[in-house]
Amino acid sequence: MSKYWSEITKSIEPYVCGEQPKDKKYIKLNTNESPYPPSPKVLEAIKNAANGDLRLYPDPDCDEFRKAIAEYYNLSKDEIFIGNGSDEVLAFSFLTFFNTNETIIFPDISYSFYPVYAGLYNLNYRLARLENDFSIPVSEFAEKNGGVIIPNPNAPTGKCLDTDSIKRILNYNSNKVVIIDEAYIDFGGNSVVGLIKEYDNLLVVQTLSKSRSLAGIRVGFAMGNKELIQGLNRVKNSFNSYTIDRVAAAAAVTAIKDKEYFTECVSKVINTRERIVKKLNSLGFNVIPSKANFIFITHKDYAASDLFTKLREKSVLVRYFNKERINNYLRVSIGSDEEMDFFIEKLQEIMDEI
Amino acid sequence: MSKYWSEITKSIEPYVCGEQPKDKKYIKLNTNESPYPPSPKVLEAIKNAANGDLRLYPDPDCDEFRKAIAEYYNLSKDEIFIGNGSDEVLAFSFLTFFNTNETIIFPDISYSFYPVYAGLYNLNYRLARLENDFSIPVSEFAEKNGGVIIPNPNAPTGKCLDTDSIKRILNYNSNKVVIIDEAYIDFGGNSVVGLIKEYDNLLVVQTLSKSRSLAGIRVGFAMGNKELIQGLNRVKNSFNSYTIDRVAAAAAVTAIKDKEYFTECVSKVINTRERIVKKLNSLGFNVIPSKANFIFITHKDYAASDLFTKLREKSVLVRYFNKERINNYLRVSIGSDEEMDFFIEKLQEIMDEI
Numbered sequence: 143m144s145k146y147w148s149e150i151t152k153s154i155e156p157y158v159c160g161e162q163p164k165d166k167k168y169i170k171l172n173t174n175e176s177p178y179p180p181s182p183k184v185l186e187a188i189k190n191a192a193n194g195d196l197r198l199y200p201d202p203d204c205d206e207f208r209k210a211i212a213e214y215y216n217l218s219k220d221e222i223f224i225g226n227g228s229d230e231v232l233a234f235s236f237l238t239f240f241n242t243n244e245t246i247i248f249p250d251i252s253y254s255f256y257p258v259y260a261g262l263y264n265l266n267y268r269l270a271r272l273e274n275d276f277s278i279p280v281s282e283f284a285e286k287n288g289g290v291i292i293p294n295p296n297a298p299t300g301k302c303l304d305t306d307s308i309k310r311i312l313n314y315n316s317n318k319v320v321i322i323d324e325a326y327i328d329f330g331g332n333s334v335v336g337l338i339k340e341y342d343n344l345l346v347v348q349t350l351s352k353s354r355s356l357a358g359i360r361v362g363f364a365m366g367n368k369e370l371i372q373g374l375n376r377v378k379n380s381f382n383s384y385t386i387d388r389v390a391a392a393a394a395v396t397a398i399k400d401k402e403y404f405t406e407c408v409s410k411v412i413n414t415r416e417r418i419v420k421k422l423n424s425l426g427f428n429v430i431p432s433k434a435n436f437i438f439i440t441h442k443d444y445a446a447s448d449l450f451t452k453l454r455e456k457s458v459l460v461r462y463f464n465k466e467r468i469n470n471y472l473r474v475s476i477g478s479d480e481e482m483d484f485f486i487e488k489l490q491e492i493m494d495e496i
Numbered sequence: 497m498s499k500y501w502s503e504i505t506k507s508i509e510p511y512v513c514g515e516q517p518k519d520k521k522y523i524k525l526n527t528n529e530s531p532y533p534p535s536p537k538v539l540e541a542i543k544n545a546a547n548g549d550l551r552l553y554p555d556p557d558c559d560e561f562r563k564a565i566a567e568y569y570n571l572s573k574d575e576i577f578i579g580n581g582s583d584e585v586l587a588f589s590f591l592t593f594f595n596t597n598e599t600i601i602f603p604d605i606s607y608s609f610y611p612v613y614a615g616l617y618n619l620n621y622r623l624a625r626l627e628n629d630f631s632i633p634v635s636e637f638a639e640k641n642g643g644v645i646i647p648n649p650n651a652p653t654g655k656c657l658d659t660d661s662i663k664r665i666l667n668y669n670s671n672k673v674v675i676i677d678e679a680y681i682d683f684g685g686n687s688v689v690g691l692i693k694e695y696d697n698l699l700v701v702q703t704l705s706k707s708r709s710l711a712g713i714r715v716g717f718a719m720g721n722k723e724l725i726q727g728l729n730r731v732k733n734s735f736n737s738y739t740i741d742r743v744a745a746a747a748a749v750t751a752i753k754d755k756e757y758f759t760e761c762v763s764k765v766i767n768t769r770e771r772i773v774k775k776l777n778s779l780g781f782n783v784i785p786s787k788a789n790f791i792f793i794t795h796k797d798y799a800a801s802d803l804f805t806k807l808r809e810k811s812v813l814v815r816y817f818n819k820e821r822i823n824n825y826l827r828v829s830i831g832s833d834e835e836m837d838f839f840i841e842k843l844q845e846i847m848d849e850i
Contacts, residue, residue, distance in 0.1 A: 144723035146673050146697060147730075148595045156733035159556055170552070179548030188546035188743060194533030196542075196712035196747075198524070199705075202513055226580055229736045241502045262734040319500050343500060351553075358550035358742035369498035376501075379510035380616040382584045388712035389542060389743050393550075 150262065157258045160461055169481050172459040174297075174326070174436050176355035177478040178410065180393070181403040184356070187396040191389045200388045202379075207391055210398040211363060215335050220368040223375065224394075226385040228325055228349035228362030231374075232291075233259055234381070235345060235364060238373045239319040240265050244288025249278060251468055253297050253323065272299075272467075276430055276438075280307045284314040293323040295331050298463065298473040300432030302331045312341045319370065321345045326434035328353035328408050329415070335365055342367045352435055353408050354397040361386060361394040411435050415476045421486055425493065436475045438468075446470045449492060456488040504616065511612045514815055523835050526813040528651075528680070528790050530709035531832040532764065534747070535757040538710070541750040545743045554742045556733075561745055564752040565717060569689050575719055577728040578748075580739040582679055582703035582716030585728075586645075587613055588735070589699060589718060592727045593673040594619050598642025603632060605822055607651050607677065626653075626821075630784055630792075634661045638668040647677040649685050652817065652827040654786030656685045666695045673724065675699045680788035682707035682762050683769070689719055696721045706789055707762050708751040715740060715748040765789050769830045775840055779847065790829045792822075800824045803846060810842040 143152055160173035179185075204224040212219045225231035236259040240246050243266075248256050250269035260267045270282035276299040283290055290311060295302045312320050320343055327333045327348065335346050345366040351357040364374060378385065386394070397404070415437065419429045422439055430438040440446060450462035450472060461473040476482065497506055514527035533539075558578040566573045579585035590613040594600050597620075602610045604623035614621045624636035630653040637644055644665060649656045666674050674697055681687045681702065689700050699720040705711040718728060732739065740748070751758070769791065773783050776793055784792040794800060804816035804826060815827040830836065 144727060145671065146593055146724055147727045148591065148593055151592045151727045151730055154730055154734045156730050157737060158733075159553070159737040162553065162555065173553055175553065176551045178551065180550050185546040185550075188550075189543045192539040192542035192546075196534050196539075197530045197532065197709040199513075199516065199527055199529065199711045200714070201516065227736060227738060229738070233735045237502065238505045239500055239502055258734050262731070317499065355551040357553045357738075360554070360738055360741040370500055373498055373501045373505045376505055376508055376510050377616070379512075380508045380612050381587045382581060383511060383513040384581060384583070384711075384714055387714040387741075387744055389747075390741055393743075 150264070154261045155258065157255045161459065163459070166457065168457050168459045169477065169484055170459050171475040171477050171481065171485060172461045173357070174352060174475045175357045176352060176407060176411070176435070177476070177481060178355050178407045180355045181397060181400040183400050183403070184393050184396045187392045188389055191392040196388055200384050200386060200391055202383045204386050204391055207386070207394045207398070210395045211365070214398050215365065217335070217338065217365060221338060221365055221371055223364040223371045223378075224386055225362050225364070225378070227351065227360040228323070228347050229255060230385065231347050231362045231364045232321070232323065234374050234377050235321055235347065236260070236265065237263055238377045239345070239370070240289045242266070246289040246291065247283055247287045248291045249296065251276065251296070251299060253293050254463070256291055276301050278303045278307065280310055283311045287315065287318060289318045289320070290315055291321040291323060293325065295326045295432070295434040297326065297434065298436070298461065298468070299430050299438045300326070300434040300436055301430055302433040305332055305334055305337070308334050309337065312337070312344055316343055319343050319345055321347060324348045326352060329435045330412055330433035338366055342369070345370050350394055350397055354404060355407060356393065356397055359390050359393050361390055411476050414479050414482055418476070418482045418486065425490070436473055438471050438473050440471045444493060444496060446472050448496065449489070452492045453488060456491070458485050458488050504618070508615045509612065511609045515813065517813070520811065522811050522813045523831065523838055524813050525829040525831050525835065525839060526815045527711070528706060528829045529711045530706060530761060530765070530789070531830070531835060532709050532761045534709045535751060535754040537754045537757070538747050538750045541746045542743055545746040550742055554738050554740060554745055556737045558740050558745055561740070561748045561752070564749045565719070568752050569719065571689070571692065571719060574722040575692060575725055577718040577725045577732070578740055579716050579718070579732070581705065581714040582677070582701050583609060584739065585701050585716045585718045586675070586677065588728050588731050589675055589701070590614065590619065591617055592731045593699070593724070594643045596620070600643040600645065601637055601641045602645045603650065605630065605650070605653060607647050608817070610645055630655050632657045632661065634664055637665045641669065641672060643672045643674070644669055645675040645677060647679065649680045649786070649788040651680065651788065652790070652815065652822070653784050653792045654680070654788040654790055655784055656787040659686055659688055659691070662688050663691070666691070666698055670697055673697050673699055675701060678702045680706060683789045684766055684787035692720055696723070699724050704748055704751055708758060709761060710747060710751055713744050713747050715744055765830050768833050768836055772830070772836045772840065779844065790827050792825050792827050794825045798847060798850060800826050802850065803843070806846045807839070807842060810845070812839050812842050
């Protein structure tokens, strides 16, 4: 603690992201990155953007990228907001729509950045306790509240919520904003982006980090009715006018337009996931049904913390959360087939040794 | 106003950045961009970064770039914080060091984003009235306050504050953070970065947007004692773990290392500035002594607002602020020699016509 820190700075508990160790080479199955490189067209677009125009500020409104998303999802440009990764979009959303004197709700097991944002803005929150099978307790969101955020598919469970349930939550909360965080939606879930025309209070957040293989570029976006988007722009323009640089904008536009490469990568991840789930089942693991590019697994005979440590020793990084209810689970990102085979091989070795 | 907006969202008055019109081609002297392209080595670094690793998250701590700045300024890495443009660095700094129940001070004529940040975080502020010649009233900063921010050189005046005066302000406020915003320092001012070892309460903010010709890439940084930097990291890691993408990081490292190209560009801008100042003086303009890549000019016989409008009609964009005390001034960025000759030519045409 420093005497120079504000009260907020003293009180917050920052988010801790998945480790990025530099001591040796790992099979990285800990941060839900894509095992496949970005589209070759995206790499070409980045090279083309490396020119003298970088001396000029970028378009603060990301007009071209919003146009590309508008076409992709059949929306209008003023229903789209762009941010520096979906984390920034979420950070702006909490400030734009949630008030300190009201209580927002999100699941007790979900993205661990949500309570951090709440801390940063001094918001009250209530945790909706997931059912024992990790499904979302829809009726819990019917109680009076100051706004809702739910990841769909949920992280770290990978479990999806159906569209009818989301409609019920939207109806319960018609005077408050409901954020559906669809970071992982492309891996088998159904996006609720189509509900935007029907529900003024729906904000859908997505990212290029996962299904477009661009975690290294930092572009996310929100979609919702234009009043919500105007609000986000008010906050963003009170914070930083130019959050997306010229190179990232060029990469993002190209990534959205290259549907063929996107579909191919997503299919490969889904196929690998289904193959590995079967394999893990045969090894006695319980795998939560996943529509994401990761799986959440547990074994009744082996402690997740032990498996985590021993996998790390064998150069495989997965994610372990030492938290109530999920401290016997591992979250494993879906890598390439070769990476997943290596993971299974090491897992078997460990299970034989224990 | 939307019923979905938070109280903060309703109350803020967002920053309005210099216009980026798309209707025709302009000589752009309105946003203090460099007239010169980034270093060829930077463009090469960007092309090299366009590879499959973009599927992976960037280094959240920008280790390599902090190392480059540490070497450049003879600091240690933990005295450096990186942000997505100096605007983001400032946005984080206001939240990290200033409290809502205290009153911060900044000059009445300065960067118009400061009151916007104050609005976003619900901070009180007091404006220190610049002297009539636009110099900073140092003794005003001796009154009890909750923190200080001063641009040096000041914007939009271009005027510099000497190091002894900054020391006085640091001494007055030894229990509060004093931010010196050095966005324009490389064009002839003396950086106070050397005072960091002596003053725990000093935070120096710089950017690659101006003197490194990288407005299109969005990288800024803060330097200060490591407790201040830890505070900034706490806030940043409660907002967005990865604010600098892999491509921007590669560009930034290379830009800092290419001192030769940097020196050449900065010299050219200074030479052009001095030449144009003489020319403007001969046309009867009063030019505030500038150590920045822009000049602040006024003429007793011609209204700045008229000149602004007529220059725009002749495809020259400059910046006009319709604000008390400065509403008869124009802020003119220093472009290339050719651009500035065109500007002077059009200005003379307008003065002949009026």
